[in-house]
Amino acid sequence: MERMEKLLYEASIEGNLTVLRMLLQEDPLILDRVTVNHHGDLPLHIASMLGHIDFVNEILTRKPQLAMEPDSHRRLPLHIASAKGHVELVRALVSASPETCLARDRDGRNPLHLAAIKGHCDVVKELSQAQPHAARALVQQDTILHLCVNHNQPEILKFLIETTGDHEFVNSKDSHGNSILHLAVVYRQIEIIKFLLHSTSIQVNASNTNGESPMDILVQGPRDLIYQQILQSLMRAGAVEAKMGNLIRQTPQNLDNNFGYYNMKHASSSHLKESLTNSEDWLDRKRNSLMVVASLIATMAFQAGTNPPSGVWQDTSTTDPLHKAGYAIMIFNHSTLYQVFLVCNTVGFVSTLSIILLLISGLPFLKHRVFLWILMVIMWIATTSMSLTYLISIWVLSPKPESEQTRHVAEGIVLVWIGLMTLLVVGHTIRLILIAMRGFRRLLFPRKRPIMRPIIMNHAGM
Known part of the structure; x- marks a missing residue:
């Protein structure tokens, strides 16, 4: 008898229909006997795991009730086939026993839960389609939508919401009160967040x-590029x-103006903190952009210095000392013109190297806007120098007098561009001077503010 059971298990692993039929012919009760005496996986479970559709159909034809037989983990064959993604097997098992769609394993999950976790759309x-109510079953107060977010299955989530989702289902909460939007933000799943907010x-x-x-x-999370994308999506959705909203809503409307100003000042502290954070993020983005641009200009200047216009001599002349x-x-x-070209190119190269060195130095004053203005001036010097370098290169490489008119047009374009950049730098300089003057005026003539402590104490004592 043990030999026949061993042959049955080997046949289920291989999907051997011939051996299965031979064993059933010799012992029609062998499947029932194995089910009663089993201590591990059943033949139908093994075949369902390995995707042997013909083997499974043969067993279901003779013993359809075996589709309801659980293993040691309380998993039915449908659980295993769903987790493995065998669509034809799932269809056969559901046809044999539709109620298996609602069966739960030891962890409280039904076959639909396992298929969603594994991403088998x-x-x-x-x-x-076979059992719509299976999507409403909870797993330790988690809905199937929570499982989709926890395992990053956006396609499954979209399908379930579009087919079975309603307002109450979409806004269901887990044991910690988290909606699926809470979890998507925790896991920083941009695709799911945008779908939830827009659809x-x-x-x-x-x-x-x-x-x-x-x-x-x-x-509470890191302030990176993903944070910026999620923040923009959430802010557009309102x-x-x-906690800030609760403070504002709890402010009494019948208090006097001074006390109301005091409360609103403290209630908006998180807004002030967020503004400071956004300012720091803006400075970080500007510094990163400057680093990229400076690196590109430095590469261009180095290339122009080592390979000047018209190239270099490939041979050596015995009569001219410059021809080597x-x-x-x-x-x-x-x-x-070569002397002017070399000076302009060197100024641009050194300027960009200075920007790179300052940006990677990590000095504390680098976070100030004044320093960003200084970097902008250095970048203006670098770009202007490279513009003049380009202009000299065009002048040298253009034949005369055939290209004289075109060369004059190029000169005019470059000079106009340099003029516009100069106006931009002057405008920023004037703006910075005005900001500095206002700061000095506030320092010399501080504005007096009304004392509100007695008013706060009176309200506190009420």
Whole structure:
């Protein structure tokens, strides 16, 4: 008898129909006997795991009730087939026993839950069509939508919401009061967040058991590019920080103006903090942009210095000391212009190297706007120098007099551009001077503010 059971298990692993039929012919009760005496996986479970559709159909034809038989983990064959993504097997098992769609394993999950976790969209569609109520089953107070977010399955989430989702289902909360939007923000899943905000009736300002909205959870994480994208999406949808909103809503409307000003000042502290943070992020983005541009200009200047216009001599002349291999041809043909070209190119190269050195130094004063203005002036010097370098290169490489008119047009364009950049730098300089003058005036003539402590104490004592 043990030999026949061993042969049955081997046949289920291989999907061997011939051996299965031979064993059933010799012992029609072998499947029932194995089910009663089993201590591990059943043949139908093994075949369902390995995707042997013909083997499974043969067993279901003879013993359809085995589709309801659980293993040691309380998993039915449908659980295993769903987790593995075998669509035809799922269809066969559901046809044999439709109620298996609602069966739960030891962890409380039904086959639809397992298919959603594993991302098998075709299986999810099959099970949802066979038993729509399976999508409403909870797993330790988590809905199937929470499971989709926890395992980053946006396609499954979209399908379930579009087919079975309503306002109450979409806004369901887990044991900690988190909606699926809370979880998507925690895991920084941009695709899911945008879908929920644009295509569902998700409540963007719902609070969990800690009184935190999705915006509150977002501001606790790192401030990177993903943070900026999520922040913009939430703000467009009208999201706010729950704690700040509670402070504003709880401010009494019948208090006097001074006390109301005091409360509103403290209630808006989070706004002030967010503004400072946005200012720092803006400075960081500007510094990063300057680093990229400076690196590109430095590369261009180095290339122009080592390979000047007209190139270098490839041979050495015995009559002319300037005609040597590796020397610039421009020295021989345009000695004066070459000196100007070399000075402009060197100024641009050194300017960009200075920007790179200052940005990577990590000095504390680098976070001030004045320093950003200084970097901008240095960048203006670098770009102007490279513009003049380009202009000299065009002058040297253009034949005369055939290209004289075109060359004059190029000169005019470059000079106009330099003029516009000069006006921009002067404008920023004047603006910075005005800001500095206002700061000095506030320092010399501080504005007196009304004392509100007695008013606050009176209200506190009420």
